[in-house]
Amino acid sequence: MPMSLKLINDCIFIADTHFNEKNTIFYTFLQELKAKRLLCKQLILMGDMFDFLTFQTKYFIKKNQKAIDLLNDLSKDIEIIYFEGNHDYNLKKIFPLIKIYERQAQPVLAEYKNKSISLSHGDMYVDNFYNIYCSVIRNKTLLALLNILDINDVLSKKIYTSLMAKSICRKIPNFKEIIQKKIDCYDTSIVIEGHYHQGDFITYDKTFYVNIPSLLCSNEYVILNDTFKKITLRTKI
Ligand SMILES: [Mn+2]
Structure with a gap:
């Protein structure tokens, strides 16, 4: 398998920020990057950055516009890699300068200091029913149809309210x-x-497993410099 991604020293991983009106830490994090209070040359988004976002659902594009714009702005200066999750997919047209990996392209094989690393959002290898469910919800024709049916955003608002009420940590x-x-x-x-919101690093017989913490749940992200380190996001108030 060809190496499609080279990880660089001090690359930053963040996961599962589930951005919405209530959960805005993703936007705060991006502002830290924009103000250069946090320095980063390569940013890896492990998925579920938005509570819900797809190209076909205009209501959610509007809802998330602020964060989308800032992310696009940052992608002019920073190499950004985005692994689609189960809440955010069909993103290529929303983020033209960001390297997007759809679920079907995951896991992605990356290289770091002559080691190979597999990366994915984390909802792979679960079961067949889940795999079928995933391809159905990502179906572009179906999503476009739902968008037409979504008169006055009734359906989208329902999804939005139920997502906001969910406790995920x-x-x-x-x-x-x-x-x-x-x-x-x-x-x-x-x-x-990402995906699991645990932030555990686990050593198995043959594998070192890194679960990127949910920035929303624990206020932490991960930096890779020889080893993986969890860092707490500090913001000035
Ligand atoms: Mn997920």
Whole structure:
């Protein structure tokens, strides 16, 4: 498999910010980058950055416009890589300068100091039913149709309200065992995922597993410089 991505020293990973009207830490983080209070040459977005975003759903593009614009602005100066998640997909036309990896292209094989690393949002290798569900919700014709049917944004507003009410920050008790079941589906010795909101780094027999914490849940992101380090986002008030 060809290496499609080269990770550089001090690259920053963030995951699962679930941006919406209530959860705005993603926007705060991007502002820190814009003001250069946080320095970064390569930013890797591990998915579910927006609580809901697809190219076909105009209501959500409007809702998220502020964060979309800032991200596009930053992508002129910073190399940004975006792994689509289960809440944000069909993004290529929204972010022209960002390297987007759709679910079907994941896991992505990356290279860092002669080591190969697999990266994906984290909702792969679950089960067949979930895989079918994923291809249905990403179907562009279906989404376009729903957009036409979405008279006065009624459907979108329903989705939005239910997403806002969801509590997503919780500890998964047997997380190590859950990942154990799928870890051998990857064929690299390092695996990076988001999706689970745990932020655990776990050593298995053959694999080092990095779960990028949810910036929304724990206020943390990850920097890679020889090793992976969790950093707490500090913002001036
Ligand atoms: Mn997810």
